[in-house]
Amino acid sequence: RNLKWQMECRSDIYRHNAQFHSIYESLIPPEEEKVKQKQLLTLLEKLVCKEWPEARLYLYGSCANSFGVSKSDIDVCLAIGDADINKSEVLLKLADILQSDNLQNVQALTRARVPIVKLMDPVTGISCDICINNLLAVVNTKLLRDYAGIxxxxxxxxxxxxxxxxxxxxxxxxxxxxxxxxxxxxxxxxxxxxxxxxxxxxxxxxxxxxxxxxxxxxxxxxxxxxxxxxxxxxxxxxxxxxxxxxxxxxxxxxxxxxxxxxxxxxxxxxxxxxxxxxxxxxxxxxxxxxxxxxxxxxxxxxxxxxxxxxxxxxxxxxxxxxxxxxxxxxxxxxx
Ligand code: ATP
Ligand code: MG
The missing domain is CATH 1.10.1410.10 (Poly(a)-polymerase, middle domain)
Structure with a gap:
């Protein structure tokens, strides 16, 4: 009887484990989402470089730390070398540029704890937040991604x-x-x-x-x-x-x-x-x-x-x- 009980417990553990595995698998974003994210990033880079040729864009957060589930928004950091810039001014300017390129729901949230511009790209259907010079978030994103690779x-x-x-x-x-x-x-x-x-x-x-x-x-x-x-x-x-x-x-x-x-x-x-x-x-x-x-x-x-x-x-x-x-x-x- 004890043996039977042990066998049942064991089969439960295997069953639960298989179920957790399939939940995990179902949450992994499909490859085509990554392609669309890249596509949007390329468009943003093109627009940003016209105004700020020295600037760079980095992905951070769940779209880059490997902990993003399917259909997540993407987080982008605009790195402008100059530390003395007025973030609100840059965000308002950025919102202007994005708006005139037909990106949708463009909103500059200049008073948020982390000020951002929000937007939705009608081509890929992806929503995106852009912050400025938040490089620590880019570095902690790398740390998380590196841990995930182990x-x-x-x-x-x-x-x-x-x-x-x-x-x-x-x-x-x-x-x-x-x-x-x-x-x-x-x-x-x-x-x-x-x-x-x-x-x-x-x-x-x-x-x-x-x-x-x-x-x-x-x-x-x-x-x-x-x-x-x-x-x-x-x-x-x-x-x-x-x-x-x-x-x-x-x-x-x-x-x-x-x-x-x-x-x-x-x-x-x-x-x-x-x-x-x-x-x-x-x-x-x-x-x-x-x-x-x-x-x-x-x-x-x-x-x-x-x-x-x-x-x-x-x-x-x-x-x-x-x-x-x-x-x-x-x-x-x-x-
Ligand atoms: P989700 O899938 O829920 O969007 P996420 O990984 O994007 O998850 P968030 O909590 O939205 O996680 O944070 C996005 C990124 O912003 C984090 O990966 C991290 O780099 C940075 N971040 C968020 N909160 C903090 C914080 N309190 N201090 C420092 N960095 C933070
Ligand atoms: Mg996020």
Whole structure:
């Protein structure tokens, strides 16, 4: 009887794993989306270069960090060498140029925390946000993409977690829950902490890539093609990792005193960062250190209401992974 039970559990685990795999596969953007993104970027480059010949355009965010699901908007950074430019003026000028080239829904949001121009390209159907001189975002995009190149389980886990967060309404920074960027960092940190580790700490290794952006030195090991075997001693499957991830955030993380840090590949203390009390609007109720802007807590958007929502969602997800007969359905049920 015991053997029969064990066999059933085992077949459940295989079944769940296969289901998580197919959810992951269904979220991967098809190749033709990449082609359309390139097409739009080329058009934008042509328009921008007429006005600012020295400027360059970079893709960042989910269209470039390999954590983008199908039909995402694209994020573009316009890099204008001159640091003293008036961003609002440039954005308004840019909006003018784009409008006269038949791009649609062009809007300059000059007062946003990150000022941008929004647009929709009627040819490819892609929507796009353009920001100015936000090169740190371009560099953290590269860091995320390089981590994704080490072990496929990171991309699988992050797709599942992002899909869960969107389905459950906890991927809304304006409502006090976390950004996609924060969730991906949580996944990287989690895989750095597995025993044996599935991911290394790239910023703790010999730097093969180094740039200075806004006086911050950003350096890390980026020859990730040499690290393809790094996680091979750990045989955990995607279903086990999804369970482990939610279990960690539901029952394992010390919210009172810990900060997760991809930069150091470990957990560090709130005390060390002086993140122990509320300063202005930063409450530090869940602490996620930005890998380059180390004074930034990506959990700073979380308030005393949304922390409850988040933790209840982590517990719900962990319990589903533990007890539900069909976790792959229940996990993503709309809230
Ligand atoms: P989605 O698929 O939900 O659009 P995304 O990867 O584009 O996900 P966002 O959270 O929209 O993620 O952020 C876009 C990019 O902006 C990130 O990849 C990151 O480079 C940068 N970014 C976002 N939030 C921050 C932040 N608080 N600090 C620094 N960089 C950030
Ligand atoms: Mg985005």
């Amino acid at each position: 072990d496929v389980r990171l991309r699988q886990l992050a797709f599942i977690v992002k899909h869960w967060a969107k389905s459950r309404g906890v991927n809304e920074t304006y409502q006090g829950t976390l950004s996609s960027y924060a969730y991906v960092l949580m996944c990287i940190h989690f895989l750095q902490q597995r025993k044996p580790a599935i991911l290394p700490c790239l910023q703790g290794m010999r730097a093969t890539y180094s740039v200075t952006v806004d006086d911050k030195k950003c350096a890390f090991f980026d020859q990730v093609e040499n690290l393809r075997d790094f996680g091979s001693r750990n045989r955990e499957t995607i279903a086990q990792l999804v369970w482990g991830f939610f279990n960690y955030w539901a029952y394992g993380h010390d919210y009172t005193s810990s900060v997760i840090s991809v930069r150091t590949g470990s957990v560090i203390s709130k005390l060390e960062k002086d993140w122990t009390r509320r300063v202005g609007n930063d409450r530090h109720l869940i602490c996620i250190e930005d890998p380059f802007e180390t004074s930034h807590d990506l959990g700073r958007v979380v308030d005393k209401f949304s922390i409850k929502v988040l933790r209840e969602e982590f517990e719900r997800a962990a319990d589903i992974m533990h007890y539900a007969p069909n976790p792959c359905v229940k996990l993503f049920e709309p809230y």
